[in-house]
Structures are given as C-alpha cells and as structure tokens.
Amino acid sequence: MQILHPFAGSIQQYCEAISDPDRYRPDHCPQCEAQQPPTAHGFYCRTVTDVEFDGSIRVRRYLCHDCKRTVSLLPDFALPYLRFSILVISLFLVARLLHGGTLRAAAKAAAQPGMPYQRGQFWVRRFQSQAAALCAALTALTAPMAAADFVTRALHMCQAVGWTPAHRFLFSGLRTHLLGWPRFLVPDGRRTALRPAFPSA
C-alpha cells in the first residue's frame, strides 16, 4: 500500500531526509489495527522527472509485523505510476488546456522542451477523462467555479487549491489518482492483475 509523505522541500532535500528511518515512520499500520508502529523495510527506487531534477529517488518502505504487509511512503511531489512530477504535468496542462498553448509551447512551459508530443497528449486525455470526477471531489476544498466545461473547471479548481494539496486530498482521502488509475489497478490502487506495463509517461 502506498501512503503519501508530505514533503515541502526540494527533491534533493527529500533524498537526504529519508535516510533516517525514524523521522517519518508511520505511528501505526494503515492497513490493520496493529498498535505497533511498522519497522523500516528498505527502499524501492523509482524515477522522477521534475523541473530541476531527472533521476532516481528512493521510496521508504515499512513492514507491519502483525499483518505482514508493507506500506511505502511516496513523496507527494510524485504521482503513483507516473514518472513526471505533479509540477511538470500541471505546468503542461495549464499551458495547453487553460492558456491554449500548442503542445510544443506547453512542453516548454513544463521545462520539457524536447519531449515527444504523444506524452503531452496522453496527460491531456487522462486529465480530460478525470475532469468531471475531479470537479465533484474538489468541491470539498474549494467552491465550484463557473466554466464552459469540466476540464476548464477542474483546472481552475486545481489551481485554486494547489496541485499538490489537491493530489494529497484525492489520494489520501479518496484513493483517487489525479490523472486516473491505469486500467490494471482498481480504484483503491491495489494491483488486481498482471497486464502489459503502464507506459512511463
């Protein structure tokens, strides 16, 4: 199970901070009623591309000795199953869908000037298919705004709330992915079947 690690600093600061296993250890297992805090259980690595970072980060894992399940502490600048950070994707979506920029201009706004245009189209499609659900969910955090369509409204609401706080609320509270879960995952984010790998877009 993934839970979010709210982290306000830079990715470099995150990489240093997680070396200490006790600093962010959950005080209880989120998957069972165990009263013992889970113990540190190594790391897994994942790639993250941010505006000023492109590389691999470690994600801290903990093990619950009661239910024998692990919980990983995903930093909240990264979206589950996507290589590109929330910042990069949000800069792209705002430039493309809110300001009407070309795919190339939006990629540049997201500090990814050389990226293949298909990647941006993939983000746009995913956001479009999530927009109505995002509008409904985010009314818990901000007033719904008048807009011509769900996509525009969802973008304005994410901008008003902040993309990272929006992601934190959606994921932690509702187990909802800002860009929608890939097909092989059910809404609570647990793997249900082995299917072709989700593209690392």
Ligand SMILES: [Zn+2]
């Ligand atoms: Zn447990």
